[in-house]
Amino acid sequence: MSTQTIQTYAGGFFDGREHTNGGDPLPVTDPGIGQVFAEVPGGTEADVDAAVRSAARAFPDWSALAVRERGEILGRAARHAEQHLDELVPLLTREQGKTLRDSRIEVTKALDTLMHYVGLSRALRGAHTPNLDPGVEGIVLRRPLGVVAAIVPWNFPTTLLCNKVAPALVAGNTVVAKPAGTTPLTTLRLAELLADGGLPPGVFNVVTGSGSVTGTALVKHPQVRKIAFTGSTPVGERIMALAARGTKRVTLELGGSDPMIICDDADLAAAASAASMGRFYNCGQACLAIKRVYVFEPVADEVIESITSKAKRLKVGRGDVEGSQMGPMHSAGQRRELSGQVERTLALGGTLTTGGGPPDDPELADGFFYSPTVIVDPPHDSPMATEEVFGPALPIWRVEDLAEAIERANASQFGLGSSVWTRDLHRARQAAEQIEAGYTWINSRTKVYDELPFGGWKSSGYGKEHGEEAFSYYTETKSVVVTSGP
Numbered sequence: 001m002s003t004q005t006i007q008t009y010a011g012g013f014f015d016g017r018e019h020t021n022g023g024d025p026l027p028v029t030d031p032g033i034g035q036v037f038a039e040v041p042g043g044t045e046a047d048v049d050a051a052v053r054s055a056a057r058a059f060p061d062w063s064a065l066a067v068r069e070r071g072e073i074l075g076r077a078a079r080h081a082e083q084h085l086d087e088l089v090p091l092l093t094r095e096q097g098k099t100l101r102d103s104r105i106e107v108t109k110a111l112d113t114l115m116h117y118v119g120l121s122r123a124l125r126g127a128h129t130p131n132l133d134p135g136v137e138g139i140v141l142r143r144p145l146g147v148v149a150a151i152v153p154w155n156f157p158t159t160l161l162c163n164k165v166a167p168a169l170v171a172g173n174t175v176v177a178k179p180a181g182t183t184p185l186t187t188l189r190l191a192e193l194l195a196d197g198g199l200p201p202g203v204f205n206v207v208t209g210s211g212s213v214t215g216t217a218l219v220k221h222p223q224v225r226k227i228a229f230t231g232s233t234p235v236g237e238r239i240m241a242l243a244a245r246g247t248k249r250v251t252l253e254l255g256g257s258d259p260m261i262i263c264d265d266a267d268l269a270a271a272a273s274a275a276s277m278g279r280f281y282n283c284g285q286a287c288l289a290i291k292r293v294y295v296f297e298p299v300a301d302e303v304i305e306s307i308t309s310k311a312k313r314l315k316v317g318r319g320d321v322e323g324s325q326m327g328p329m330h331s332a333g334q335r336r337e338l339s340g341q342v343e344r345t346l347a348l349g350g351t352l353t354t355g356g357g358p359p360d361d362p363e364l365a366d367g368f369f370y371s372p373t374v375i376v377d378p379p380h381d382s383p384m385a386t387e388e389v390f391g392p393a394l395p396i397w398r399v400e401d402l403a404e405a406i407e408r409a410n411a412s413q414f415g416l417g418s419s420v421w422t423r424d425l426h427r428a429r430q431a432a433e434q435i436e437a438g439y440t441w442i443n444s445r446t447k448v449y450d451e452l453p454f455g456g457w458k459s460s461g462y463g464k465e466h467g468e469e470a471f472s473y474y475t476e477t478k479s480v481v482v483t484s485g486p
């Protein structure tokens, strides 16, 4: 067994510089080899308070800038960070586990989201109603909220962060971010790079630490006006309850169990590829992912065979090893959770066509690997159907027709994404109208566009990210009635 040097980090970035947290050290583990390589002290209540005060101090000047100017500053900072892509990508792979290719896609997308809102900063317009009554006009002003807390999980540490930071900052708020305790490093480095690139001190702050201590302190802090949260449904519900005190604003991007409906007239090869990619990318640890497949009976055997053979062919390996197509799961705990769900499901029924446990390659024995897994026709009340499955295991069910597929698709507490595969426009429209979810892709999968609002229905969340619509979750409006003199 190799011994590694464990590097210690400060854990905070406030007021434009590093801040050493006062809490206990939290380990950061390389999921590909199961070894701790860094330690980061968690943020205490006092550290959180210092971070929030830094953001509150920066707010008056930042919010007073012209929106175009905020956009220009953020744009310069993002372009500076982009020059360090080759440093951010391996850092993300090391702390998260994903392949270098996926890390590059993720960080590039995160910075692109910043640039998207830089562009929108030139397009923001208010509203004006000229003739409310004779001689009376209405103006709707938009004002930032103040200090925004951004709390994100470990599966996409940079994109989920930038989805919040970009509209929040352009709208004139300042931000305190709390990354997951297990993926603090990329976020800390990104904060440094954005500051080096000219983002003024205090505008974007980071405090790392656990959800229970640091996250809770941040949510409860009286100067935090809004919590932008991505994570699990139970934690989201807790945050919403805590936010009631002080009538804080929340947006919640929560769990999902996206259905995919494959009709008998679909391009079956394209659908099978999408199912495999859509389930196994990021080792199945994505909120938007194909998590339940409903396939029409006449084409079911062909589709099951095709998805199974793709799953078998996927090259599982360490994220930093050339040629790996699927990396490890993020932690031992995540893998335990997934194997429990697979085992409880198979105990109830269903046929395992591939996977069902860790790969037997001895090279991978120390990492948190799990083989791509396909289960056909498990009971509709088994964990595969009723719980969020956050790992590389895909259930496939045969259905009679579109009505049954939609009914099954909607029989879930979640409503994040969904897709339907058919060449029949009428069927596609019917599914898009009837599936209870924030996104429906017709003949494509899981790609989120910065141009379109994104957010879950039902237990998958509250509020929207992306698109111009996101600005409305980082601002208050004020109606001003102007009555002209006699």
Ligand code: NAP
Pocket (backbone or CB within 6 Å): 151, 152, 153, 154, 155, 156, 160, 178, 179, 180, 181, 182, 209, 210, 211, 212, 214, 215, 216, 219, 230, 231, 232, 233, 235, 236, 238, 239, 252, 253, 254, 255, 256, 286, 287, 288, 388, 390, 416, 456, 460, 461
């Ligand atoms: P999680 O446990 O809910 O954690 C998310 C974040 O919240 C982490 O930073 C966590 O910190 C923090 N946290 C935990 N407890 C907290 C508390 N009591 N108060 C304040 N903050 C707290 O989520 P996860 O299970 O790690 O992540 C996966 C989940 O995220 C899945 O359910 C997935 O579907 C969902 N997700 C949703 C979207 C979307 O856009 N809808 C996108 C990606 C992921 P620590 O981890 O340090 O404890």
Ligand code: MG
Pocket (backbone or CB within 6 Å): 232
């Ligand atoms: Mg958690």
